[in-house]
Amino acid sequence: MVMRVLLGDVSSQPTRVGPLMSSEFLLASTYRSIVAEPRLDTAHQSWDRGWGQAETRANWTQPEQAVTELIPALTQRGVRRVLDVGTGIGRHALAFARAGFEVIAVDASATGLAELRRAADAEGLRVDTELAAFTALPIDDASIDHVLAWNVLYHGDAEVVRTAFEECARVLRPGGTAQLTMLSKRHRAFAIGREIRPDTFVDDASTGDKDHPHFYVDATTLTAMLSDAQLEARSVIDIDQQPPGGFHWTVLVEAAPTDVGGCRGD
Numbered sequence: 656m657v658m659r660v661l662l663g664d665v666s667s668q669p670t671r672v673g674p675l676m677s678s679e680f681l682l683a684s685t686y687r688s689i690v691a692e693p694r695l696d697t698a699h700q701s702w703d704r705g706w707g708q709a710e711t712r713a714n715w716t717q718p719e720q721a722v723t724e725l726i727p728a729l730t731q732r733g734v735r736r737v738l739d740v741g742t743g744i745g746r747h748a749l750a751f752a753r754a755g756f757e758v759i760a761v762d763a764s765a766t767g768l769a770e771l772r773r774a775a776d777a778e779g780l781r782v783d784t785e786l787a788a789f790t791a792l793p794i795d796d797a798s799i800d801h802v803l804a805w806n807v808l809y810h811g812d813a814e815v816v817r818t819a820f821e822e823c824a825r826v827l828r829p830g831g832t833a834q835l836t837m838l839s840k841r842h843r844a845f846a847i848g849r850e851i852r853p854d855t856f857v858d859d860a861s862t863g864d865k866d867h868p869h870f871y872v873d874a875t876t877l878t879a880m881l882s883d884a885q886l887e888a889r890s891v892i893d894i895d896q897q898p899p900g901g902f903h904w905t906v907l908v909e910a911a912p913t914d915v916g917g918c919r920g921d
Contacts, residue, residue: 695814695851695868696790696868698868701864706770707766712744716746717746718746719747722834726754729800729801730754730755734756734832735757735800736757736801737758737759737802738760738792739751739758740789741789742760743764743771744771745767747803749774749782752780752781757783758781758782761787761792762784763787763788768784772784789819790819791822792823792825794826795826797827799826800827800828802827802835803835804833804835805836808820809838809871810867812851812853813852813880816872817883820881820884824911831910833907834906834908836904837877838871839873839893839903840872841902843900843901843902852870855869856871874891874893886908887908888907888908889908890906892904892906
């Protein structure tokens with residue numbers, strides 16, 4: 656079952672984008688991550704162990720159809736620089752690189768990034784990789800044409816998600832786009848386990864990554880959070896991912912344009 660909530664047009668013109676951020680920014684971001692306790696964006700610890708296992712990697716090699724179907728539209732719009740946030744072993748980063756985009760892949764799992772680099776080298780593809788949390792992207796402001804964050808940004812609580820949305824908005828150029836997924840409250844795992852923050856649950860009995868914090872959201876709250884981050888929702892669809900009952904919001908957003916003074920919308 657699919658729930659369509661909001662649909663609109665996404666169109667803008669490409670612009671030149673800048674380089675990765677300086678080492679000073681990386682040090683400052685690392686310091687902020689260390690002193691911000693408690694850390695709730697910890698699911699990468701589970702995934703880092705999984706990426707070291709061939710059986711796990713085998714389940715995550717094919718890009719999602721919703722991602723690849725968007726590639727022709729991105730090409731038509733003149734998108735050049737793509738950021739894959741929470742890339743894992745890089746199934747989407749590799750798909751973007753094959754399509755001819757400049758790709759930066761970010762993940763907090765060193766094991767996943769190592770697998771991505773091996774796969775890219777084997778295909779003769781260039782993918783720049785960065786080891787970082789999605790709450791502190793080591794990327795320059797307004798330097799990315801399109802961001803993908805597939806099944807990533809809900810690993811934490813509402814504050815983690817807000818920070819992640821703000822980071823996506825920060826790195827996008829005005830009018831740039833992002834494709835995101837978020838856990839729906841229709842997901843089979845909603846309200847399973849301990850509620851450690853509002854709508855944030857930890858299932859200590861989980862054999863996957865649900866023993867780390869996961870945030871669930873409805874359409875009204877999601878669109879409001881995106882708007883607060885100056886990301887305008889163009890499409891918000893509740894899709895049942897496999898296995899059945901795995902409802903996720905699939906979202907296409909556009910970064911707010913800048914005004915004459917160089918600031919983004921109200």
